[in-house]
Amino acid sequence: AEGRYSLGTGIRFDEWDELPHGFASLSANMELDDSAAESTGNCTSSKWVPQGDYIASNTDECTATLMYAVNLKQSGTVNFEYYYPDSSIIFEFFVQNDQCQPNADDSRWMKTTEKGWEFHSVELNRGNNVLYWRTTAFSVWSRVSKPVLVRNIAITGVAYTSECFPCKPGTYASKKGSSFCKLCPANSYSNKGETSCHQCDPDKYSEKGSSSCNVRPACTDKDYFYTHTACDANGETQLMYKWAKPKICSEDLEGAVKLPASGVKTSCPPCNPGFFKTSNSTCQPCPYGSYSNGSDCTHCPAGTEPAVGFEYKWWNTLPTNMETTVLSGINFEYKGMTGWEVAGDHIYTAAGASDNDFMILTLVVPGFRPPQSVMADTENKEVARITFVFETLCSVNCELYFMVGVNSRTNTPVETWKGSKGKQSYTYIIEENTTTSFTWAFQRTTFHEASRKYTNDVAKIYSINVTNVMNGVASYCRPCALEASDVGSSCTSCPAGYYIERDSGTCHSCPPNTILKAHQPYGVQACVPCGPGTKNNKIHSLCYNDCIFSRNTPTRTFNYNFSALANTVTLAGGPSFTSKGLKYFHHFTLSLCGNQGRKMSVCTDNVTDLRIPEGESGFSKSITAYVCQAVIIPPEVTGYKAGVSSQPVSLADRLIGVTTDMTLDGITSPAELFHPESLGIPDVIFFYRSNDVTQSCSSGRSTTIRVRCSPQKTVPGSLSLPGTCSD
Numbered sequence: 001a002e003g004r005y006s007l008g009t010g011i012r013f014d015e016w017d018e019l020p021h022g023f024a025s026l027s028a029n030m031e032l033d034d035s036a037a038e039s040t041g042n043c044t045s046s047k048w049v050p051q052g053d054y055i056a057s058n059t060d061e062c063t064a065t066l067m068y069a070v071n072l073k074q075s076g077t078v079n080f081e082y083y084y085p086d087s088s089i090i091f092e093f094f095v096q097n098d099q100c101q102p103n104a105d106d107s108r109w110m111k112t113t114e115k116g117w118e119f120h121s122v123e124l125n126r127g128n129n130v131l132y133w134r135t136t137a138f139s140v141w142s143r144v145s146k147p148v149l150v151r152n153i154a155i156t157g158v159a160y161t162s163e164c165f166p167c168k169p170g171t172y173a174s175k176k177g178s179s180f181c182k183l184c185p186a187n188s189y190s191n192k193g194e195t196s197c198h199q200c201d202p203d204k205y206s207e208k209g210s211s212s213c214n215v216r217p218a219c220t221d222k223d224y225f226y227t228h229t230a231c232d233a234n235g236e237t238q239l240m241y242k243w244a245k246p247k248i249c250s251e252d253l254e255g256a257v258k259l260p261a262s263g264v265k266t267s268c269p270p271c272n273p274g275f276f277k278t279s280n281s282t283c284q285p286c287p288y289g290s291y292s293n294g295s296d297c298t299h300c301p302a303g304t305e306p307a308v309g310f311e312y313k314w315w316n317t318l319p320t321n322m323e324t325t326v327l328s329g330i331n332f333e334y335k336g337m338t339g340w341e342v343a344g345d346h347i348y349t350a351a352g353a354s355d356n357d358f359m360i361l362t363l364v365v366p367g368f369r370p371p372q373s374v375m376a377d378t379e380n381k382e383v384a385r386i387t388f389v390f391e392t393l394c395s396v397n398c399e400l401y402f403m404v405g406v407n408s409r410t411n412t413p414v415e416t417w418k419g420s421k422g423k424q425s426y427t428y429i430i431e432e433n434t435t436t437s438f439t440w441a442f443q444r445t446t447f448h449e450a451s452r453k454y455t456n457d458v459a460k461i462y463s464i465n466v467t468n469v470m471n472g473v474a475s476y477c478r479p480c481a482l483e484a485s486d487v488g489s490s491c492t493s494c495p496a497g498y499y500i501e502r503d504s505g506t507c508h509s510c511p512p513n514t515i516l517k518a519h520q521p522y523g524v525q526a527c528v529p530c531g532p533g534t535k536n537n538k539i540h541s542l543c544y545n546d547c548i549f550s551r552n553t554p555t556r557t558f559n560y561n562f563s564a565l566a567n568t569v570t571l572a573g574g575p576s577f578t579s580k581g582l583k584y585f586h587h588f589t590l591s592l593c594g595n596q597g598r599k600m601s602v603c604t605d606n607v608t609d610l611r612i613p614e615g616e617s618g619f620s621k622s623i624t625a626y627v628c629q630a631v632i633i634p635p636e637v638t639g640y641k642a643g644v645s646s647q648p649v650s651l652a653d654r655l656i657g658v659t660t661d662m663t664l665d666g667i668t669s670p671a672e673l674f675h676p677e678s679l680g681i682p683d684v685i686f687f688y689r690s691n692d693v694t695q696s697c698s699s700g701r702s703t704t705i706r707v708r709c710s711p712q713k714t715v716p717g718s719l720s721l722p723g724t725c726s727d
Contacts, residue, residue: 002195004164005178010156016050024067054151057135061582066133072126076157079121083332084113086146092134098127138646166193169211183209205248218256219249222455225350227341230317231268231281239263244351269314270294274473291474303505305491306474313463315342322363329356346462351455355444363438367470372493381431384468391423394457396445405437481507497540499526510540531657537597544597545658566594571719587632603628603648627652651703652688669704673722683708
């Protein structure tokens with residue numbers, strides 16, 4: 001009948017104000033050894049939590065299971081929608097039948113969702129079926145994982161005959177024979193079992209799918225925002241104010257504010273570097289081989305080539321390779337709204353529908369075109385870099401996320417800023433030459449309520465600069481090597497390890513024991529001396545130690561041979577425990593010398609691989625370095641054969657030098673970290689730096705490795721961490 005729906009032989013669970021009848025929510029510590037369970041923290045509160053329209057998983061290292069047992073009269077299906085944005089959580093869905101055998105047909109490991117909610121369906125056999133949704137987070141540092149959300153669980157085959165159910169409040173069914181109920185549109189409502197929705201009174205409003213209407217509040221200055229119009233034919237722009245959508249406030253109530261009048265017209269700012277202004281005041285890219293500062297295009301002089309990239313610092317219209325949207329912080333649906341607005345010399349977060357919305361800005365770069373001197377160097381990870389200047393102005397606990405996506409894979413959070421941050425610059429080094437997306441997401445507050453109190457809390461981006469972009473534009477030209485031909489001279493590339501002489505455009509090899517600055521290979525000053533105890537590799541791209549070191553003193557000469565350390569060695573710190581009692585180790589992989597300076601140490605994040613059936617290859621994030629660290633959760637804890645390796649970090653990307661001195665290039669290896677050597681043979685110290693930049697390590701990390709010789713020892717050498725810092 002109208003106002004009711006039927007799944008035929010099925011049932012649906014779409015209301016999650018409380019755990020529906022028949023569901024069980026269980027939690028357990030991952031430790032498999034029961035005797036250890038007493039001492040390993042309390043997981044009893046780590047469960048799936050009903051939150052109205054959906055149910056949310058735990059976000060800690062406990063294992064939370066949502067279960068539902070059902071007896072099917074005939075074979076059927078279970079389907080549900082899920083939102084799974086964070087790969088640091090393992091999310092499994094599986095079914096056990098009468099014999100407690102899991103269904104072998106379907107992979108139990110769920111894939112992370114790329115664009116909001118996704119749909120999952122599994123066939124069920126007749127008889128008893130137990131459905132399991134299970135989550136465990138492998139995030140043992142301070143960042144809290146984002147929960148998995150599940151909604152609209154439907155199971156068919158439950159009964160011999162079909163049964164009708166009334167539509168829930170906020171939905172309706174206008175026709176007989178409906179298999180689902182439609183949501184009421186905004187500014188309308190319905191009660192249980194309705195055939196249509198009722199319009200709200202003019203002084204009231206409602207969200208989509210509402211069971212009642214709310215009184216419209218008086219409009220305040222938090223209900224509008226400003227933007228700049230695109231340049232008109234006269235080259236002028238105008239500051240305009242707009243009501244935030246959806247407009248729920250009333251201008252007619254006492255004390256309500258009106259929308260401010262538009263500003264006076266002013267001259268448009270210049271185009272961004274690499275673009276020129278057309279006759280109708282739009283900005284177009286300069287053709288390849290030319291450059292501009294935002295006004296007219298100028299051909300690159302002979303002996304130079306354009307340094308292609310994108311530099312955005314004027315914001316009159318959103319660049320064509322950028323887009324903006326809003327992700328609801330309540331139901332995690334994408335809204336057809338603009339999240340960021342252009343404002344002349346910056347772009348900023350507009351007013352969302354609610355303070356917990358994610359205001360999203362994305363820049364897509366098709367690929368990169370680094371200089372030939374960079375391409376020849378397989379050890380040089382830097383293909384390009386992105387630098388942006390931003391600030392956040394917040395009165396509550398706002399967060400700005402910066403994420404990078406490679407080949408449309410899941411966006412990986414790179415950095416997060418919490419609370420107000422003064423105007424500052426951030427640089428990220430791009431290491432893969434492929435289609436890359438950069439995403440900024442700003443959330444004013446995580447409060448789970450629909451309100452608009454903190455519109456004045458904003459994130460602003462003043463400039464974005466990406467280097468070496470394929471099909472990019474240029475704001476300047478750089479010298480190039482010249483190649484003579486019948487029609488004159490043209491740009492070519494120097495061999496690896498050769499610099500360009502600016503005046504003549506000729507190529508010259510770097511002197512011995514120097515390396516070439518590959519992104520700026522101009523003049524002999526581009527050849528940088530290697531540090532002590534090191535020499536250059538064949539293509540002058542890095543300095544390395546060939547496992548031999550000598551030290552002369554007034555009385556004797558010490559000769560060291562480290563060739564046994566050319567291969568990788570591993571070392572684990574002592575066990576650590578999270579607040580919930582999960583045991584983990586910091587695991588280090590080292591490769592010191594030889595191999596022409598190639599980085600041999602690999603640390604991986606295999607949390608992703610655990611979801612992939614045996615025999616299939618998956619994408620696991622790995623880091624290659626001289627020294628790297630990962631967090632290991634051993635197999636006896638996880639129950640997974642290989643254990644879990646996660647959060648790989650590079651501790652050493654560049655060898656600065658090898659010396660017996662305690663300090664080199666501002667890095668110190670304090671003697672008191674280890675027992676003093678007793679044989680009068682000086683310790684040899686390897687000094688490294690890494691490229692990893694974080695808020696706490698703004699200049700990257702530095703690492704020292706102290707090598708000590710004991711000629712009397714016949715046993716193999718040993719590795720140890722400082723006694724005062726076992727991690």
